[in-house]
Amino acid sequence: MEDAIISVRNLHKWYSGVHALKGVSLDLKRGEALGLVGDNGAGKSTLINILSGVHTADEGEILVEGRPVRIARPRDAMNLGIETIYQYNSTVPTMSIARNLFIGREPTLFSVFGVGILDQKQMASESIKAIANVDLHLRSPDALVGELSGGQRQGVAIARAMHFKSKVMILDEPTNHLSVKETSKVIGFVRGLKAQGVTGVFISHNMHHVFDCCDRVVAMARGEVVLDKRIEETSIDEVHNVL
């Protein structure tokens, strides 16, 4: 497994009585795009939340580039280069695009104990670049995110993840509530990850989308991995059958 960028071993998670993950093991290979599918409540978001530090596993092990790591909070995951775009929107609608791009990682002119004066010039210029880099056409980084369309909001979240040079990008149902046109933009983006050297995890209920942009598909059911195959070696029907 020397080429695995993230490995999880035997992960368990209980939510006060609900056994949401029952010993999940998975290897995420460097540079691949992994599609994660499964019915509602299968445990996909739970697995992702553990990798991104929103929840912690009750049992099991996580290895990043072969080294065992502890991901206790979102900041730990970010420092390891794991960026997540959540199922619900991960932007703050009442704040501007520029402010959203730097939430929690604001550049400061100087700071005392981590609190300091914002470097607004840097935020403005870098956010223009970050938005352009993901091919998102927005009028000004000062516009409120709440005024953007759903697809543009996801675009801002994606721009943020790219800007902070993530090694692994996890997208949890990023195409929910998006129009066909905006969905295909997000799919195109997942396809483009490989060219940028970023490993991707793409969660979706739409099998066609997964087969469209991923190299490998992992299916989960009732907290367990029930199928793990390369796209060429399986079919939509086979995945449907195991779910």
Next chain:
Amino acid sequence: MKRLFKTYLEKPELAGLILLVLLVVIFEIRSNGVFLNQDNLRGMLGILPETGLVAIGVTILMISGEFDLSVGSVFALMPMCMAVLMVEGVPFPLALLAGLVVCAVIGFINGYVTIWFEIPSFITTLGMLFIARSLTIVVSGGFPPLLPADLPNWLFTSFVGPGNMFRMSFLWFAGIALLTSLMLSRTNFGNWIKATGGFHPAAASMGIPTARVKLACFVLCSMLSGFAGMLQVLRLGSPLPSIGEGLELQAVASAVIGGASLAGGIGTVAGGIIGTILIRIIDNGLVLSNVDANWFKFAIGFLTIFAVVANAWMRKRAKAIKMEG
């Protein structure tokens, strides 16, 4: 031009500011020029810091997505603690420090209980409203203690400036207003406050320590309220246990008139101050224009609703202005 217009429509404190200018003009005319004369202004500026500081605290806390109904009680408790300590011979600076620590502890309890037991802060601080008021009376021993004669009034209540326009308290108020305003708009901490109140799940998943951010806002709100109460007691010369009653709702009204959103995430320190000034102006202006003083609460109520409706309307208008691209 269009962009400028839109940017201004989006400013949450705009409705309040327009109302403020309108009311000043109306009252100035109705009172035959008494409203803006030096004596009347001096009177208003003397009281403004007290309610203004409370409004600043409540506004910031509201932006972080929480409420504090205990500010009026803390407003009375902090100077009462100081007075009792000073009667016991504790020097003023130490008593001030102790009073502020009491406020900080109350703010901490408000925040801690709210956050860790996941209780609406409306409930937590409603409880604290009664607790702190009761403590004030218990601490006072039933009748207000006499303040010592050698208080540092020069630092808090003396008149200063051209024509003795301001009390020292106004300088404290202006300084604190400037600092908190900069904190909210220019620091990363301000960004965290807005993100936490704007959409909590996103803030938390981006690694912002949302619990600590809220806790800090609770503590700040309590300390500002207590400090404001001390200013009032120094101005009046006696620590009455009943001061600050009803102040909590006036402070919420100030914040809301100034454009802060009950849902969190939206608002400015300047807005909270504009809201406070509006309320003070109405209080004073109604008296000067010989209107029955009982209309005061009616006017505040009307203004609160009107300002929020105006704000919502303007935000909608701003949204409708589509920019190129």
